[in-house]
Amino acid sequence: MAPPPIASAPPSDSVILDMREAFRRNDRPRLAALLPQARGHALEPWAAYWELKARLEEASPLEVQDFVARYPNTYQEDRLRNDWLLVSGKRRDWAAFDAHYPQFRMRDDREVRCFAVASAIYQGRAVAPEAAEQVRTDWFAQRDLDDGCLLAAGALHQAGQLPYQDLWKKARLAIEANRPTLARAAVELDAPDVGAEVAQIQSSPIRYLTARLPVVTRKRQELVTLALIKLATADPDQAAAQMEGRWASQLSPEERNWVWGVIGKSAALKLHEGAAGHFAKITRHHDLSDDLLAWKVRAALRQGQWRAVQDAVQAMSDEARRDPAWTYWLARAQLAQARSDLDRTQARQLLEGIAGYGGFYEKLAQEELGRPITAPPAPPPLTQAERDWARRHIGLNRGLLAIALGLRSEGVREWNYWTNLHSPGGKPDRELYAAADLACQHQVWDRCINTSERTKGFIDFAQRFPMPHRDAVVRQSQAIGLDPAYVYGLIRQESRFIMDARSHVGASGLMQIMPATARWTARKIGLEGFTPGQINDRDTNILIGTSYLKLALDEFRGSMPLAAAAYNAGPGRPRNWRNGPVLEGAIWAENIPFGETRDYVKKVLSNTTDYAAYLTGQPQSLKNRLGTVGPAPVDEPVLTKDLP
Numbered sequence: 001m002a003p004p005p006i007a008s009a010p011p012s013d014s015v016i017l018d019m020r021e022a023f024r025r026n027d028r029p030r031l032a033a034l035l036p037q038a039r040g041h042a043l044e045p046w047a048a049y050w051e052l053k054a055r056l057e058e059a060s061p062l063e064v065q066d067f068v069a070r071y072p073n074t075y076q077e078d079r080l081r082n083d084w085l086l087v088s089g090k091r092r093d094w095a096a097f098d099a100h101y102p103q104f105r106m107r108d109d110r111e112v113r114c115f116a117v118a119s120a121i122y123q124g125r126a127v128a129p130e131a132a133e134q135v136r137t138d139w140f141a142q143r144d145l146d147d148g149c150l151l152a153a154g155a156l157h158q159a160g161q162l163p164y165q166d167l168w169k170k171a172r173l174a175i176e177a178n179r180p181t182l183a184r185a186a187v188e189l190d191a192p193d194v195g196a197e198v199a200q201i202q203s204s205p206i207r208y209l210t211a212r213l214p215v216v217t218r219k220r221q222e223l224v225t226l227a228l229i230k231l232a233t234a235d236p237d238q239a240a241a242q243m244e245g246r247w248a249s250q251l252s253p254e255e256r257n258w259v260w261g262v263i264g265k266s267a268a269l270k271l272h273e274g275a276a277g278h279f280a281k282i283t284r285h286h287d288l289s290d291d292l293l294a295w296k297v298r299a300a301l302r303q304g305q306w307r308a309v310q311d312a313v314q315a316m317s318d319e320a321r322r323d324p325a326w327t328y329w330l331a332r333a334q335l336a337q338a339r340s341d342l343d344r345t346q347a348r349q350l351l352e353g354i355a356g357y358g359g360f361y362e363k364l365a366q367e368e369l370g371r372p373i374t375a376p377p378a379p380p381p382l383t384q385a386e387r388d389w390a391r392r393h394i395g396l397n398r399g400l401l402a403i404a405l406g407l408r409s410e411g412v413r414e415w416n417y418w419t420n421l422h423s424p425g426g427k428p429d430r431e432l433y434a435a436a437d438l439a440c441q442h443q444v445w446d447r448c449i450n451t452s453e454r455t456k457g458f459i460d461f462a463q464r465f466p467m468p469h470r471d472a473v474v475r476q477s478q479a480i481g482l483d484p485a486y487v488y489g490l491i492r493q494e495s496r497f498i499m500d501a502r503s504h505v506g507a508s509g510l511m512q513i514m515p516a517t518a519r520w521t522a523r524k525i526g527l528e529g530f531t532p533g534q535i536n537d538r539d540t541n542i543l544i545g546t547s548y549l550k551l552a553l554d555e556f557r558g559s560m561p562l563a564a565a566a567y568n569a570g571p572g573r574p575r576n577w578r579n580g581p582v583l584e585g586a587i588w589a590e591n592i593p594f595g596e597t598r599d600y601v602k603k604v605l606s607n608t609t610d611y612a613a614y615l616t617g618q619p620q621s622l623k624n625r626l627g628t629v630g631p632a633p634v635d636e637p638v639l640t641k642d643l644p
Helices: 013-024 028-038 044-053 061-070 075-091 094-103 110-122 129-141 147-158 164-176 180-190 192-203 205-211 218-234 236-250 253-269 275-279 290-303 306-315 324-337 341-354 360-368 384-392 394-404 408-421 429-441 445-452 470-479 484-494 515-524 532-536 538-555 560-569 572-577 585-590 595-616 622-626
Strands: none
Touching: 013 028, 013 044, 028 044, 044 061, 044 075, 061 075, 061 094, 075 094, 075 110, 075 147, 075 408, 094 110, 110 129, 110 147, 129 147, 129 164, 147 164, 147 180, 164 180, 164 192, 164 218, 164 253, 180 192, 180 218, 192 205, 192 218, 205 218, 205 236, 218 236, 218 253, 236 253, 236 275, 253 275, 253 290, 275 290, 275 306, 290 306, 290 324, 290 585, 306 324, 324 341, 324 360, 341 360, 360 595, 360 622, 384 394, 384 429, 394 408, 394 429, 394 445, 408 429, 408 445, 429 445, 470 484, 470 538, 484 538, 484 560, 484 595, 515 532, 515 538, 532 538, 538 560, 560 572, 560 585, 560 595, 560 622, 585 595, 585 622, 595 622
């Protein structure tokens, strides 16, 4: 009698971790050897994806088709399809591209979208106006050169669906963003013979400008415009002098307006009080990009020029005007200039459109309407059937398992696919609610928060503003005189409560502390025996993070926006940014020159207000927390001169 078969052991988690490491090293033989051992593991689709992705350039279409058939309706299937579409596009293999593109569910890759339009043009198919506009939008947003969007832009230009003005507009945006390679590529789509001059402009715009003979061609005008833009990004005053002394008369009105817009933006980024004056030289606001108009709004706010605020916002695209920031400031501008009840009613209608339980400007709109900020009522609780749906969802569980094994990047991408990208528009509210609850139960707080934030019809504050480690945070905050809501508001923005979070610059832990800052703070508070390895210890991280925040708050005499800016960008910058006129806190925050810090301060203060409403059960004011910001009094001493 034959012995019974020996049951094979289930695949070990270590096989998956080994394969991830082999994928990082691009060790193809190791991936191939390990893949059979991963069969049957819950993360097998990831293992198979890594093995095929590592050799995709040499893989056959049949291997790709076999993968798609083996792992249907998974994130990994659609991600590999994305990768194969990029390979096919770069090979100009339009038959292979067209065979897979209709099944591509996520549609989240800009270059793939561009390749789809290029494929249509090169095969003689008509391109719908909305598809051409999407390429234009994607190309303008691109910060690094890629093959797909450059190819599609060139093809659309040749087909007469992308005018030469857009090619030069892309070059302007690239020069301003210090992307000379991207600028040259855009210019050469229209004028291959002058592409080399872009390098000269990048190297020394003033030399280019002072060496030029009078402008006699359209291309020369455009190149001079690029040189003035490049000069303005470094020295707006010198660019303004060039405009006033020689070049304004030789440019078109549209070119002049754009250059003055960049000069104004550059001056506004440096917080020069003359920025509004540069913007005032613009004769037609619709010649500017939404970004330049946004900086005109900021400069006008610093000067209290409400008519200029209104004009700039009204010239923005429909999409930009829907941003709560510009809706709010348009309403404020209209209120400041109101001459009748009708004017005030129209402004209040704008505020009503954004007021509610939302972000920074939604709260400010609510307060402008005279309504204090309170925690919203909880939605109807999840049913058992809804909880069971999330608990049994294979993709969500695969994401949570990957995160639990330390494969956070993979787990987050898998989770986001199932909540955001698998179906057009994402999941309905109740399914998002159940998915967020599942993440909360597993204490995967970043997915809990991010998924909960996607619900549109209701808000669950307990999900959106969780308070893990509550005893430790509240105890330490109160011990040193900090508002626990402020600490929670900062942690939520810094790490989403991920204990081992690490930023690209090396900040670590719940409160994202840099090693040098941690060592300085430990010495300052007399923490004996501190070593950098303790940064990720929960209590040590909270102790050092709150201690540093308290020192920053004391340094800025209790100003929450200034202290938050110091926590993110270091104290030296907000010391400089506060100089100038005394501003209401919201205007000061909107004028922070660093986009990351500007966003950070607004979100931390908004979070703080929500946490305070939740912790206290009492109405709150974001405006009170923002206060006013202006120069430090001449006789105000610096409390901590070496605050890092």
